Amino acid sequence: MTTQRDIVNGAHFAFTDRWGGVSAVPYEELNLGGAVGDDPEAVRTNRELAAKSLGLDPARVVWMNQVHGADVAVVDRPWGDRPVPEVDAIVTARRGLALAVLTADCTPVLLADPVAGVAAAVHAGRPGLVAGVVPAAVRAMAELxxxxxxxxxRTGPAVCGRCYEVPEAMRADVAAVEPAAYAETSWGTPAVDVTAGVHAQLDRLGVCDREQSPVCTLESGDHFSYRRERATGRLAGYVWLD
Structure with missing residues (x-):
């Protein structure tokens, strides 16, 4: 159910795989995305299973309505009956409140300052990388x-630069903003490495304690990949502070 779990000075980071849930094909098994066509009851059950496997209260996990932008929301409690905002990063200074990000090829970015008690979950796809969602999240954390x-x-399972084929013009546009994202597929065509771009941005911001998942979602049958399957589920990354 979790492919990676890490604890650093009371900061918890976790990423799921696709197994251990109740969703049927093509969302089997542990689909955590509520906007991909899966049965809502199955998604609710899967979110409960995933949260409880991490020792979390499912009702204390904050999700986003992700739109491939750079907007950030600061949260201090679950949304409850409030509408879930269209943002691609959430930040909190509330210890014990878990933040979640959904992906199926995009790069999930989990950030925490254990001393200040500030955490963030960020959805960084190609558009978000270019728009600067990761620097925006770090700025919001600094304000707290x-x-x-x-x-x-910590960045989680994502499509790697050897597999994320794009048109040459798109690669050029991305590389003009973030040169580290310039890549080539294993078969020699233009590609983008979003995770490399994210880590380059974090490095320039002064974030030195960084680790990257070795998992490429397109290559791994244990993970959801939109590029591979189109109709598929979503993985989640979770971050919270003791």
């Missing part, structure tokens, strides 16, 4: 007292 030099960053 975080220091980039103390921030711990």
């Amino acid at each position: 007292g975080a220091e980039p030099s103390r921030i711990v960053a």
Whole structure:
């Protein structure tokens, strides 16, 4: 159910795989995305299973309505009956409140400053990388007292630069904003490496404690991949502070 779990000075980071849930084909098994056509009851059950496997209260996990932008929401409690905002990063200074990000090829970015007690979950696809969603999240964390030099960053399973084929013009547009994202597929065509771009942005911001999942979602049958399957589920990354 979790492909990676890490704890650093009371900051918890976790990423799911696709197994251990109740969703049927093509969302089997642990689909955590509520906007991909899966049975809502199955998604609710899967979110409960995933949260409880991490020792979390499912009602205390904050989700986003992700739109491939750069907007950030600061949260101090679950949405409850409030509408879930269209943002691609959520930040909190509330210890014990878990933040979640959904992906199926995009790069999930989890950030935490254990000293300040500030955490963030970020959805960084190609458009979000270009728009600057990761720097926007770090700025929002800093406004709550975080220091980039103390921030711990973990990026989860995502499509790798050897597999994320794009038109040459698109690669050029992305590389003009973030040169580190310039890549080539294993078969020699233009590609974008979003995760490499994210880590380059974090490095320039002064975030040094960074780790990257070795999993490529397109290559791994244990993970959902939109590029591979189109109709498929969503993985989740979770971050919270003791």
